[in-house]
Amino acid sequence: MHPDDELRRLNLALPSYPAPTANYAQYRLVGDLLYLAGQNPRLPDGTLCTGKLGRDLTTEEGYIHARHAGLNLLAVANEVLGDLDRVTAVVKVFGMVNATPDFTDHPKVINGCSDLMVAVFGRERGIHPRSAVGFVSLPFGISVEIEAIMQVRL
Amino acid sequence: MHPDDELRRLNLALPSYPAPTANYAQYRLVGDLLYLAGQNPRLPDGTLCTGKLGRDLTTEEGYIHARHAGLNLLAVANEVLGDLDRVTAVVKVFGMVNATPDFTDHPKVINGCSDLMVAVFGRERGIHPRSAVGFVSLPFGISVEIEAIMQVRL
Amino acid sequence: MHPDDELRRLNLALPSYPAPTANYAQYRLVGDLLYLAGQNPRLPDGTLCTGKLGRDLTTEEGYIHARHAGLNLLAVANEVLGDLDRVTAVVKVFGMVNATPDFTDHPKVINGCSDLMVAVFGRERGIHPRSAVGFVSLPFGISVEIEAIMQVRL
Numbered sequence: 366m367h368p369d370d371e372l373r374r375l376n377l378a379l380p381s382y383p384a385p386t387a388n389y390a391q392y393r394l395v396g397d398l399l400y401l402a403g404q405n406p407r408l409p410d411g412t413l414c415t416g417k418l419g420r421d422l423t424t425e426e427g428y429i430h431a432r433h434a435g436l437n438l439l440a441v442a443n444e445v446l447g448d449l450d451r452v453t454a455v456v457k458v459f460g461m462v463n464a465t466p467d468f469t470d471h472p473k474v475i476n477g478c479s480d481l482m483v484a485v486f487g488r489e490r491g492i493h494p495r496s497a498v499g500f501v502s503l504p505f506g507i508s509v510e511i512e513a514i515m516q517v518r519l
Numbered sequence: 520m521h522p523d524d525e526l527r528r529l530n531l532a533l534p535s536y537p538a539p540t541a542n543y544a545q546y547r548l549v550g551d552l553l554y555l556a557g558q559n560p561r562l563p564d565g566t567l568c569t570g571k572l573g574r575d576l577t578t579e580e581g582y583i584h585a586r587h588a589g590l591n592l593l594a595v596a597n598e599v600l601g602d603l604d605r606v607t608a609v610v611k612v613f614g615m616v617n618a619t620p621d622f623t624d625h626p627k628v629i630n631g632c633s634d635l636m637v638a639v640f641g642r643e644r645g646i647h648p649r650s651a652v653g654f655v656s657l658p659f660g661i662s663v664e665i666e667a668i669m670q671v672r673l
Numbered sequence: 674m675h676p677d678d679e680l681r682r683l684n685l686a687l688p689s690y691p692a693p694t695a696n697y698a699q700y701r702l703v704g705d706l707l708y709l710a711g712q713n714p715r716l717p718d719g720t721l722c723t724g725k726l727g728r729d730l731t732t733e734e735g736y737i738h739a740r741h742a743g744l745n746l747l748a749v750a751n752e753v754l755g756d757l758d759r760v761t762a763v764v765k766v767f768g769m770v771n772a773t774p775d776f777t778d779h780p781k782v783i784n785g786c787s788d789l790m791v792a793v794f795g796r797e798r799g800i801h802p803r804s805a806v807g808f809v810s811l812p813f814g815i816s817v818e819i820e821a822i823m824q825v826r827l
């Protein structure tokens with residue numbers, strides 16, 4: 366099934382292309398590898414999800430935020446490639462969680478992004494190596510930020 | 520010398536292949552680059568080494584934990600490649616240390632992994648660029664987590 | 674304009690090649706990708722810039738420290754390549770900020786490195802995807818550490 370159909374099936378819509386908030390680019394394509402900048406949990410209306418896991422948010426709320434960060438990764442890939450079906454593999458994900466010193470459920474939070482990738486691209490293309498770890502603070506107080514590398518059909 | 524012989528010389532054994540603890544893969548091979556998921560300091564009996572550097576553990580204990588994380592990286596590479604001698608270069612290591620705000624010896628901790636890579640693959644193949652930095656918290660309270668990219672012979 | 678000329682125009686000089694402070698290399702070249710180790714905000718006289726953003730340093734001071742880390746990235750690239758003009762693209766930057774739990778201006782700090790890359794290589798070659806995030810502690814108490822991947826002309 367086409368990634369766009371999977372998104373519809375999940376009742377999810379891609380947000381608009383996120384404008385960089387500083388002097389950087391959202392992506393760089395080198396060979397067939399698409400490097401994506403760390404994406405925020407930005408809602409379709411532009412609001413940023415904020416808060417610290419272990420203090421302000423439940424793991425379930427963090428999971429939803431990570432899915433929003435994943436949707437922004439897909440929005441950038443879709444804009445660059447014109448068609449999400451050109452993604453041949455999710456190569457790597459780095460999941461950054463705004464967390465307290467004693468928080469331990471980073472993997473469950475970042476699953477919000479990983480589950481999305483597997484659902485949208487199917488298991489073979491969408492499954493990926495990753496780390497999901499705790500940061501003392503993130504820009505604008507956002508709850509999660511997620512980077513990815515994707516392999517694409519040229 | 521073959522990496523397996525170096526491991527025997529060091530009196531170290533590879534742990535079993537680590538099952539992913541969430542919805543991700545342990546690796547992705549793209550071209551001749553093997554991307555490895557962040558590995559835990561998992562002992563051969565499955566126990567995870569936990570604790571925070573600067574509070575619960577000495578730098579020397581952290582060094583041993585980082586070596587265990589490195590052995591898990593090698594266990595994944597060995598499973599994927601069938602033969603560790605197919606690793607032609609350790610391309611990049613990212614060493615994540617569960618640490619207090621005032622800890623400063625992250626490099627000495629992550630040397631536990633870097634020393635292992637250099638010993639097992641020899642200096643030319645095993646030496647690598649890296650960062651070794653402090654995280655406010657890591658999954659399950661583990662003390663270190665380490666990612667790597669390796670170049671392999673196809 | 675040649676990157677060396679841009680550096681002169683900015684009245685900036687490359688520091689000497691930084692010796693690794695532990696068992697790692699400053700770089701690994703694989704294909705046309707140059708992976709650079711995390712660089713410190715090391716001044717030309719060897720002093721390391723230290724301190725925590727949100728407690729010890731202003732965002733403006735952090736910006737200058739990030740520029741020093743960027744200059745060390747350029748010093749390594751220049752030593753490896755012999756000529757900075759062989760850099761065809763800054764592929765990825767990872768900006769690590771030593772920060773308090775409530776700091777939120779990581780992007781403004783890491784702009785010190787990103788602005789340098791764009792100025793030295795020009796916008797098309799120098800602009801890059803990145804993340805700029807908060808670490809609970811960094812080696813030797815440094816204020817920032819920055820990793821990069823560059824594409825180079827072989």
